[in-house]
Amino acid sequence: MSDRPVDKPWREKYLVFGAPSIGAAERAEVLACIESGWLGAGPRVAEFERRLAAYLAAPVAVAVNSCTAALHLALRVLDLPLGSEVITTAMTFCATANAIVHAGHEPVFADCDRATLNIDVKDVRRKITPRTRAIVPVHFAGRPCVMGPLMQLASQHGLAVVEDAAHALEATIDGRHCGTLGDFGCFSFYVTKSLTTVEGGMVVPRDPRRAARIKTLALHGMSADAWQRYGDEGFVHYEVEEPGFKYNLTDFAASIGLHQLAGLDERWRRRQTLWRFYEQQLADLPLTLPAPPAPNTRHALHLFTCLVDDTRTDLARDRVLARLHALRIGAGVHYRPVHQHPWYRRSTGDRTGTLPNAEWIGARTFSLPLSAGMTDEDAADVVRALRHIFT
Ligand SMILES: Cc1ncc(COP(=O)(O)O)c(C=O)c1O
Incomplete structure (x- = not known):
């Protein structure tokens, strides 16, 4: 069953997306x-x-x-x-x-x-x-x-x-x-x-x-x-x-x-650990994970953006977001493309269809929590929630 009517949260505390670490x-x-x-x-x-x-x-x-x-x-x-x-x-x-x-x-x-x-x-x-x-x-x-x-x-x-x-x-x-x-x-x-x-x-x-x-x-x-x-x-x-x-x-x-x-570099290293954990643990789910960094570059690891792979699941992105929320996991959407927002549609004329990659990504993308203050258990809960949602 991919779409159970009720998701029972096991977490007491909502995992806030993008929570800061203030020491x-x-x-x-x-x-x-x-x-x-x-x-x-x-x-x-x-x-x-x-x-x-x-x-x-x-x-x-x-x-x-x-x-x-x-x-x-x-x-x-x-x-x-x-x-x-x-x-x-x-x-x-x-x-x-x-x-x-x-x-x-x-x-x-x-x-x-x-x-x-x-x-x-x-x-x-x-x-x-x-x-x-x-x-x-x-x-x-x-x-x-x-x-x-x-x-x-x-x-x-x-x-x-x-x-x-x-x-x-x-x-x-x-x-x-x-x-x-x-x-x-x-x-x-x-x-x-x-x-x-x-x-x-x-x-x-x-x-x-x-x-x-x-x-x-x-x-x-x-x-x-x-x-x-x-x-x-x-x-x-x-x-x-x-x-x-x-x-x-x-x-x-x-x-x-x-x-x-x-504390910037220390927090970056913590996010790198979480990033690698997600890469390993989510590899078999119907998700496209972030592309590996290009040679000779350092990725700032700000957002762990996944794309729902609709060739492998019927679950739409917004349904995944709703179910993560029901399981007390905060997620984000980065982004629905700017040209599709009402003001831009009105002012530049509706350009829908002219930026196919941005539109394709905008319909499938969601970002997982990735904050240096997250515990290993928090990250494991994110993985557990996604496994529950996709099985
Ligand atoms: C790509 C990008 N540009 C600009 C901004 C604006 O930043 P601020 O909220 O500091 O104005 C943001 C904010 O999240 C952003 O993600």
Whole structure:
């Protein structure tokens, strides 16, 4: 029987998808920050930026309050003509495309590769027109895109590249970090990410001279930030250089980030153990598991995405999700393709059918819990639940 009417959960506690691991050091730093009397953007943000840049071997990093803000700012400081076409993948979170719209441009979706789920460079080439000005690749689930051919294509056509590295803080290609290869890299520190500040993000410009304008735009366009105005060196007046946004990170959030960064590799190794366990234990189920990492790359192991193999089971993806939920296992969907969401359908015309791989994956994909804080028993429960569902 593949579709029993009732699934009796054996777990008492719901296994939360993407639960963060916040340790004693983070808690102590948050308390120290509160006691310091300075919670807004200040010295802890500056230290977090320095350490993150050092981790990435990047010249500079600018902290903001989300990856969405990072993408928006990166696209803004490029100063592209309004209404430019910006090519991105349909297989991404809506924020990637929304940021293009917020910057005043038109997202043009390229299809993804069925095996890697990353943007298909051949389709990017097909989508380039005289109005194209930039490409926004996404290192999907933490797997590096093929940046060599993509950068070559961009330079042939004079296009900027903004890497959406929301999933890919630990990812590298030939030892170089994803997010440091294009003109800008944008990172996310949302709660489900491998490094969290609850909400947060980082813009990493390849050219360090661009950092000052990003910083200004991230804080209303003001010439002096709050720490400079009210800090221990005395009051300083500010000037508004251009109308900016309220995108700054806070010291309160950076308190968590500083110590999350210190534990990043240890948490990656824990996810690697869980990843291998899933690979071994799920190999015989009617699922397509993530493709093995490409040579000379490091996968950030952010999402363990499975595809329901409908040649081997009648169970639809949404039914699998409902049954996992009934068994108290939280799962995710990354993603239903962006062009199929109502606003994109209305604004660009219904393109359903034109991005076949993204649509095919969007109907079959689901992601298993993969957090460093999971116990071996938690992971065994996920496997047990899937075995129960598929037998
Ligand atoms: C691929 C991708 N890009 C951008 C974002 C936006 O990140 P944030 O929530 O930090 O704005 C996310 C968030 O999950 C994402 O998955």
